[in-house]
Amino acid sequence: MRYPDVVVVGSGVIGAACAEALSAAGAGVTVLDRGPLGAGTSAAGEGNVLVSDKGPGPELDLALASLRRWPALLDELGVDVEWDAKGGLVVATGDEAAKALLGFAADQRPEGVDARVVTPDEAHEREPHLTPAVVAAVHYPQDAQLQPVLVTKALLAAVRRRGGTLRPGVRATGLRRRDDRVVAVRTAGGDVPCGIVVNACGPWSGEVSAAFGAPITVLPRRGVILVTAALPPTVRHKVYDADYVGAVASGDADLQISTVVESTAGGTVLIGSSRQRVGFDDSIRVEVLRALARRAVGLFPVLADVPVVRAYGGFRPYAPDHLPVVGADPRCAGLWHATGHEGAGIGLAAATGRLLTELVTGAEPHLDPTPFRVDRPGVLG
Incomplete structure (x- = not known):
């Protein structure tokens, strides 16, 4: 052997x-x-x-x-893994967030990131159910999703x-x-x-x-995701609030919520994201679920009456x-x-x-x- x-x-x-x-x-x-x-x-x-x-x-x-x-x-693998080159849409609903988002996108472009500034009207053309509070948006056609x-x-x-x-x-x-x-x-x-x-x-x-x-x-960093019932086509891209980038980069142990909404091939909508350093405590906390749902409805008001069928969490490997x-x-x-x-x-x-x-x-x-x-x-x- x-x-x-x-x-x-x-x-x-x-x-x-x-x-x-x-x-x-x-x-x-x-x-x-x-x-x-x-x-x-x-x-x-x-x-x-x-x-x-x-x-x-x-x-x-x-x-x-x-x-x-x-x-x-x-x-090479020859297997369908639900690859979806859907692109991403990052939006800001306040002037300070808009300034930070546009500056961030400008820094990315020389590095090879296709970051396209779109007007609020153009953002709504891409995502008709998006909140009217959007004041700035950047489209990222390179973003994708798989199963x-x-x-x-x-x-x-x-x-x-x-x-x-x-x-x-x-x-x-x-x-x-x-x-x-x-x-x-x-x-x-x-x-x-x-x-x-x-x-x-x-x-x-x-x-x-x-x-x-x-x-x-x-170290482990806990995250939780909500999953809605299957819907007709509602969310076309991965859509997230501009403050998501700051939450990802933060090392704060306290709970952080930043709105991320996207659909799956099966029609469900995934709602995130939370970040919290709680060791390997895998309990699902109601206050986290409420915060995720509240923020998601703020970004997509159409989700207000959509049932959530489950929630799941996991631990992300976090280096300092x-x-x-x-x-x-x-x-x-x-x-x-x-x-x-x-x-x-x-x-x-x-x-x-x-x-x-x-x-x-x-x-x-x-x-x-x-x-x-x-x-x-x-x-x-």
Whole structure:
């Protein structure tokens, strides 16, 4: 029996994308997950592939690279994952918010973001049910959406087709080392030999890295989404309030609500978004649901009488500087990390898997990996 070259711990979209890219490069890959495959953070997201919410910098570079990679990757996978290049519409309902939005869009354009200023009337042509309070809007045609569970399953299926092994229900408890190099992942059911291990455990990456003897600072950040009953076509784009960008970039532990509304292929409307650092407390709080609903109706008054059929929440992997952690751990040869994408994991996954594989194999990286290195302030410790 040939032991795997790589063990990827975590089967969410980031772990799945890393496993897929590594297997495509010829590595033997085993994916471990303590629970069902793809059932954590990736199953609790909206499937956003966004550039609209990212200012100039390394995360935007990663997002643009991923946006370029996703269509070709999906063609290679040959599976319908409900890819929808619907575009995004960001709106402001106050003068200060409008000024900030237009300035943000102006900063994005030189970096390759298609940010088109539209008038309030044009915004209403795109979204007829939008509140008349809109005073400024920017259309982002590059924004897209896909179904996160479907794409995660498709990536993992590609790994299996190439001879990889998927092992749900297997908890990684530590590493076995020889001469300070990884030689196996320890599990309750025995060691899994390997030359490389990738920590892709999302919000649990901090816990897992500590168990591996090389702790990194990645924390859970709770988010909740409302789902309406299926409607006739009502919301055409991903539409969000201009203050969403500030909520994403904030490190505040207190509850933050910023309105995000979009439809799905099945006709339901997804309403977000909340951000709150409450550890791994997964309780659904009524005050959060009320705040989400109230803000959504403010943006789309037509939703006032639409029933909400369910609410669900998840934990986003949060790094203190709001950048993903992608690269080798300098303290342990053979240990790599791919985590910290917070709520952007779906959108950033394609480029993250490619970048990690380039670094592992020694290929020329398609973008600068330095900003995502493990040994940066605030992450290592």
